[in-house]
Amino acid sequence: MSGIPPRLLGVLGLLLAFLLVAPAVLGKYGLSVLILVLYFAYVGQAWNIMMGFAGQLSLGHALYAGLGGYVAAGLFFHYGLGPWAGVFAAVVAASLAGAIVGYLGFRFSLAGVYFALLTIAFSEFTRLAFDHWSWAGGSGGLFLKVDGSTSLLNLRGGPVLFYYVILALAVGALILSRVLLESRLGRYWLAIREDAEAAQAVGVPVLRCKMIAVVISAALTSLAGVWNAFYYNNLFPETAFSMGRSIEITLAPIIGGLGTLFGPFIGAIVLTGLGEVFTDVGEYLGIPGIKQIFYGLALLAIVMYRPAGVWPWLAGRIGLK
Amino acid sequence: MSGARLEVEGLGKTFRGLRAVHDVTFAVPAGAIHALIGPNGAGKTTIFNMIAGVHAPSAGAVRLDGRQISGLRPDRVCDAGVGRTFQIVRPFKGLSVLENVTVGALHRQPRLAEARAAALDILSRLGLADRRDQVAESLTLPDRKKLEVARALATEPKLLLLDEVMAGLRPTEVDVMVGFLRDLNESTGLTILLIEHVMRAVMALAAEVVVVSYGEKIAQGTPAEITRNRAVLDVYLGEEEVA
Numbered sequence: 001m002s003g004i005p006p007r008l009l010g011v012l013g014l015l016l017a018f019l020l021v022a023p024a025v026l027g028k029y030g031l032s033v034l035i036l037v038l039y040f041a042y043v044g045q046a047w048n049i050m051m052g053f054a055g056q057l058s059l060g061h062a063l064y065a066g067l068g069g070y071v072a073a074g075l076f077f078h079y080g081l082g083p084w085a086g087v088f089a090a091v092v093a094a095s096l097a098g099a100i101v102g103y104l105g106f107r108f109s110l111a112g113v114y115f116a117l118l119t120i121a122f123s124e125f126t127r128l129a130f131d132h133w134s135w136a137g138g139s140g141g142l143f144l145k146v147d148g149s150t151s152l153l154n155l156r157g158g159p160v161l162f163y164y165v166i167l168a169l170a171v172g173a174l175i176l177s178r179v180l181l182e183s184r185l186g187r188y189w190l191a192i193r194e195d196a197e198a199a200q201a202v203g204v205p206v207l208r209c210k211m212i213a214v215v216i217s218a219a220l221t222s223l224a225g226v227w228n229a230f231y232y233n234n235l236f237p238e239t240a241f242s243m244g245r246s247i248e249i250t251l252a253p254i255i256g257g258l259g260t261l262f263g264p265f266i267g268a269i270v271l272t273g274l275g276e277v278f279t280d281v282g283e284y285l286g287i288p289g290i291k292q293i294f295y296g297l298a299l300l301a302i303v304m305y306r307p308a309g310v311w312p313w314l315a316g317r318i319g320l321k
Numbered sequence: 322m323s324g325a326r327l328e329v330e331g332l333g334k335t336f337r338g339l340r341a342v343h344d345v346t347f348a349v350p351a352g353a354i355h356a357l358i359g360p361n362g363a364g365k366t367t368i369f370n371m372i373a374g375v376h377a378p379s380a381g382a383v384r385l386d387g388r389q390i391s392g393l394r395p396d397r398v399c400d401a402g403v404g405r406t407f408q409i410v411r412p413f414k415g416l417s418v419l420e421n422v423t424v425g426a427l428h429r430q431p432r433l434a435e436a437r438a439a440a441l442d443i444l445s446r447l448g449l450a451d452r453r454d455q456v457a458e459s460l461t462l463p464d465r466k467k468l469e470v471a472r473a474l475a476t477e478p479k480l481l482l483l484d485e486v487m488a489g490l491r492p493t494e495v496d497v498m499v500g501f502l503r504d505l506n507e508s509t510g511l512t513i514l515l516i517e518h519v520m521r522a523v524m525a526l527a528a529e530v531v532v533v534s535y536g537e538k539i540a541q542g543t544p545a546e547i548t549r550n551r552a553v554l555d556v557y558l559g560e561e562e563v564a
Contacts, residue, residue, distance in 0.1 A: 184427045184436075191424040194413035201373060201407070202476050203399035203428035 003182070008320045019167055023160045031159055035231075037272045038166040039224065044252030044264030045173040046220035051250070052259030053177075053186060054213035055193025057112065060101070060119030061221050062245035063126050064094040068222025069229035069240055070136050073144055076154070076230075078135070083155040083230055090226050091219045097122070098218025099211065106210045120243065127241030141236040144229070155230040162231045169227065170265070173220055178261055180216075189213055193259070221249070255302055257309025266311040274298050324352040324512035325386040325402055325479035327372070332391075333380035334367050334536075341367045342536045344381070349480075349529075351386070352510040354502070356517055356527035356544075360556060364536040365516045366408055369482050372514075373405045374398035385480060399428065404478030406469035408485045408516070412457035419444065419453040421468055425475030436475075443471045447501065462489045467498075474505075480512045487519035499525045 019038075023031055043065065050056050071093045072086035101122050105115045131139040150157035155165070180186045188209045191199035200206045229235050239245060253259075256267025274295060282291035306313050314320075327349040334342040342364040349355045357365050370376045372383050374395040383391035390401050404425075413421050422440035423433070430436040444450045447467045452460065457468060466486050473481060483502075487495050499522050506513055517523050523530060523544060530547045532540040534556040540547060547553055 182433060184431050184433065187420070187424055187427055187433065190416060190420070191413050194415055195411050197375075197395075198407065198411040198413065198472075199424065200395040201375075201399060201405055202425040202472055203396045204424070205394075205396050 005320065011320065016171070023163055028159070031163055033272060033276055035159060035163050035166060036275075037268045038163070038170045039228070040248070040252045040268035040271060041265040042166060042170040042173050043221055043224045043249045044256070044268060045170070045177055046217050046224065047249050048253040048259065048264050049177060049180065049189075049220070050213050050217035052253055052263070053181065053193065054189040054210055055196075056102075056105075056210060056213060057116040058101075058119040058214070058217070058246075059116045059243075059250065060121070060123030060246050061217075061249040062241050062243070063097055063101075063119070063123040064218040064221035065225035065228065065245065065249070066123075066126065066130070066235075066237075066240035067094045067097055068225030069235055070130065070142065070225075071222075072226040073142055073229040073235055074136055077142060077144060082153055083226055084153065087223065087226050090222045094218045094222030094225070095215045097126075098214045102211050102214035106207050106214075120246070123241050123243070123246060127237045130237035130241065136237075137235070139237060141234055143235075144233040146233050155227075162227065166227055169223060174261065174265070176220075181261065185209060185212065190259075251299070253309075255299065255310060257311035260309065260311050262315075263309050263311045266314065267309065270302070270310055271299075323479065323510040326351040327480050327512060327514060328384040328387075329368070329372065329381070330384070331381035332368065332371060332378050332383065334364075334371060334376060335379045340536055342371070342378075342533075345533065345536075345538045346381075347531045347538065347541055349512055349514050351479075351512055352506070353528050354506055354513040354515070354526050356515050356523045356530045357533065358517065358523060358530055358547075359533040363533045365533060366484060367536075368533070369405065369484055369516060372398075373403060373482060399476055399478075402477075402479035403482065404473035404476050404480070405482040406466075406473050406484050406486055408488075410462075410465040410469050412460070412465055412468050412472075414456070414458040416457055417454050418449060418457055418460065418468060421457050422471045422475045425472040428476045440471075440475055443474050447471050448497075463491075463494050466490065470498075478511065480514065483513065483515040483517075485516055485518060487517055487522045490519075492521065495519055495522055498522070502526060 022034055026034065047058065047061050050058055068090035071090040072083045075081040075086040075089060076083060101119055105118050110118055130136050136142055150161060152161065188199065188204045191204055192206055192209055196206050251271055252267035253264045255270055256265065257263030278291040278294040281294060302310065330346050332342060332345045345368060357368065359365055367376065371378045371391060374393050374397065377392050382389050385401055385403065390398050413424065419437065419440055422443055423436050426436035426439040430439055441450060441453065444453055447470065449464060449467055449471060452464060460468060470486055487498060490498060502513060503526060505511055527544060529541060530544055531538060532547060532553050539556065540550045540553045542550065
């Protein structure tokens with residue numbers, strides 16, 4: 001971890017220490033909020049590799065999370081295959097889906113919004129397929145048995161277990177992002193993001209690099225899907241592959257700072273914090289839907305006044321750059 | 322680093338029926354500097370793009386040291402040893418000057434630290450080292466032109482294609498760039514083909530000049546011969562005074 005300012009390393013160490021003991025310190029509510037933060041930080045980090053680093057806009061990431069969740073949950077439900085084995089199948093399925101979407105988009109030079117439309121289309125028609133696929137429960141959904149047992153092996157247990165799993169994923173994704181960014185591949189991604197034609201002129205194999213980005217991003221996102229499926233114990237095509245799910249995945253890095261390492265984490269804190277506050281405000285006011293309006297306005301304000309994201313600004317303010 | 326011989330043979334390009342380049346043949350010997358000139362719209366950049374792999378030629382072939390490179394993807398052409406700059410500069414805007422050149426250097430130096438060192442070396446040779454941490458977007462036009470050259474050189478080419486790198490430079494800056502390219506050519510034997518409107522640079526650098534007009538080659542010779550060539554004077558040099 002060379003090249004990181006010592007002060008930042010110190011802050012990160014403290015933060016990690018807090019996160020490690022958090023379940024003992026925080027109550028049930030606090031822990032559930034922290035779980036949300038880590039979940040959004042993790043999926044944001046995965047999405048950020050594709051958009052923030054390689055500059056490829058995906059608005060259909062629910063596809064990978066949904067596929068991951070369905071594959072692992074389906075294998076567990078039908079064959080009793082534990083998620084630690086099922087996760088491999090989940091990763092393979094999502095990577096394959098990513099490779100197909102990526103190849104179609106990149107090979108035929110769909111860029112920007114056109115590529116984004118393709119990602120939405122794939123997510124949408126996968127949703128329709130799952131609506132009618134009885135193995136996966138169809139539109140009625142797939143439910144995992146909750147028997148009250150705790151088993152790390154089968155990913156059965158309470159919030160504390162899921163908290164540590166998502167914490168490990170979030171930390172792992174952060175480290176992976178950093179390693180990738182400081183590699184040739186990472187630099188090639190940045191070059192592609194800035195100007196693909198100029199990148200290709202200095203020898204960057206653009207198609208291959210974009211493909212690697214989408215596959216890594218899809219694979220990581222599928223892990224979140226597996227986690228999600230076993231945490232909530234139910235899966236519906238309507239939500240698992242929904243547009244809302246896809247948008248949700250993009251928010252933390254956009255708010256926190258696209259293409260930055262800590263943007264997704266900071267964005268997840270801001271978003272989840274705002275969400276909780278506005279839920280309380282909404283309940284207090286008793287006006288249905290007011291939460292969403294406040295939430296939307298807050299996001300609008302952040303994007304308007306901090307277009308580069310909260311983290312670059314914050315890092316500058318507290319001298320962690 | 323040493324130069325490679327470039328051969329362009331019967332090269333043609335048609336865009337939806339529009340004949341942009343037709344039957345252009347010339348060669349640049351290894352280690353030589355040649356210039357490609359012609360009025361705007363004559364097809365110079367199209368010829369460059371066919372050499373660099375951006376366009377596949379409709380006819381003819383491009384060979385580097387006897388090996389055919391036309392039809393290859395741009396990154397493969399770069400692999401083969403061709404570096405190019407863009408007429409309208411295309412820096413990686415959001416990245417620092419050093420990172421821009423590092424991307425080029427990574428082509429031959431897969432390790433980031435070594436690529437950075439190689440990039441810094443090239444930046445100092447071009448007088449850009451003290452701007453290394455600046456975001457490329459914030460550079461002035463002359464510095465952006467230098468950055469284009471630095472990034473292309475970082476890929477360690479055997480043939481360097483320069484597309485109007487002198488345009489927009491003041492005369493003194495042109496002289497500096499000419500001096501740099503001449504030194505580079507003398508010390509490494511790098512083959513250089515430049516598209517240039519700045520005659521001062523063409524006269525100072527090019528051993529031979531290829532003149533194109535309406536997509537066809539109309540003359541080739543030393544700068545002195547070209548300035549006396551009737552056909553060239555008619556279509557091109559007659560319009561402006563020669564330095």
